[in-house]
Amino acid sequence: MRQRPFRGFADLRPQVAEPTLAEFERFHAMLPAPGVARRCVAAFKDTIVFAPSSYTDEDFPARVGDSPYEVKRLTTFGYWLLVLVSLTGLSTLLGFTDTLDAREVDVINAREVDDVLPPHSLHPSEAVMQYVRRKSGEAVRPCRRFEYNFRLAGLSVVMLHFRGQTTGFLHLVEIYDSRLPRPIRRLFKDVTVWASRRLYPRRRNARGE
Incomplete structure (x- = not known):
């Protein structure tokens, strides 16, 4: 069984209940209350992938190495920076954000995505899911x-x-x-990858990857 690596005094703090579906909905809409943002950031304890739809399977190595789209450690500061530079928070604030789905998924099958959810162009490929399983060390x-x-x-x-x-x-x-126009898309992609590498210090999982 995989054991969570000890993270110092943070592991000695009382366990906080995971955010509710409604809190995660506000978090992903990029305009939560500060306390909700902190709790949601803290809830993600392991592998995080943030990728454009233009990614290729080669961006997610199957055996060794890191993907350029893996966020090594999400921080509250990094989250609010993304809210600002992506204009997503402003979009929600001004009423220009449509929530198309926000739900619990409670029907589980062997495959991680398509057997549970309808096929969708923004669902991760099997290469992405294989990468998540490798990095997390578990199904x-x-x-x-x-x-x-x-x-x-x-x-x-x-x-x-x-x-x-x-x-x-x-x-x-x-x-x-x-x-957005191609030059702006490329700039946004480059900025998010750069920020991920510098704002989120490199974190190794229990297997040292």
């Missing part, structure tokens, strides 16, 4: 699905929560599609 199953259209930011996004079947840890896979 995972979907437990929540969110989908938004941030009209002001020109972004369509699907967020999927996965639960580790051994540890119960919460993992996040987020795939987005931008309708």
